[in-house]
Amino acid sequence: MAPSSPTKLPSNPLNHLRPVDDEDFVEIYDDSYSSDDEDNRRSKERRIREKAPKSEHEILDLEKKPRLPSSIEIYNRIKWDCTDVDIDEFSIIYEDRILGLVEVIFSKYEIGTIPLHRVKTFKYQNNIIWDRKTRFIAFPEL
Known part of the structure; x- marks a missing residue:
C-alpha cells in the first residue's frame, strides 16, 4: 500500500469561523427555577461558612505534632x-x-x-x- 499524500491545510485555518451576532443566540427560560431554589442554595452556603467553632480537643489535634525520629x-x-x-x-x-x-x-x-x-x-x-x-x-x- 502506497503512503497517502499529506492533506493540504488551508493557509488560515480560522477562515471557516464567522463572527457571531446577538440574534444567533436564543435565550432559554427555565420556569422551574424559582427564588426558593436560590434561597435554599444561599442558606446551604451560609451553613457551610458558619460552622460551629472547634472544641479545645479538636484544636489540639490540629496542631502540628513534633517530629518523631524514624x-x-x-x-x-x-x-x-x-x-x-x-x-x-x-x-x-x-x-x-x-x-x-x-x-x-x-x-x-x-x-x-x-x-x-x-x-x-x-x-x-x-x-x-x-x-x-x-x-x-x-x-x-x-
Missing part, C-alpha cells in the same frame, strides 16, 4: 552512640507477617532481613523508649 535513626543511635552500655539490654519489637509482633534482642536483629519500617517499638531494660503507634520517645541519656 526507626533507622533510633537503630543507628543505639548502634553507634550507646557504646558504654550493653547492647543486649535493648530490644526491638517488629511486626512479622505470619507471627505478628515479635520481640528480639538488639544484637540478634537482622537489619537486612527484617525491614525497619516493620519496627514498632524499641525497649531499654524492658522500658519503652520509642513507640511508633503512640508517637512516644523517651530515649535515655546514656
Whole structure:
C-alpha cells in the first residue's frame, strides 16, 4: 500500500469561523427555577461558612505534632552512640507477617532481613523508649 499524500491545510485555518451576532443566540427560560431554589442554595452556603467553632480537643489535634525520629535513626543511635552500655539490654519489637509482633534482642536483629519500617517499638531494660503507634520517645541519656 502506497503512503497517502499529506492533506493540504488551508493557509488560515480560522477562515471557516464567522463572527457571531446577538440574534444567533436564543435565550432559554427555565420556569422551574424559582427564588426558593436560590434561597435554599444561599442558606446551604451560609451553613457551610458558619460552622460551629472547634472544641479545645479538636484544636489540639490540629496542631502540628513534633517530629518523631524514624526507626533507622533510633537503630543507628543505639548502634553507634550507646557504646558504654550493653547492647543486649535493648530490644526491638517488629511486626512479622505470619507471627505478628515479635520481640528480639538488639544484637540478634537482622537489619537486612527484617525491614525497619516493620519496627514498632524499641525497649531499654524492658522500658519503652520509642513507640511508633503512640508517637512516644523517651530515649535515655546514656
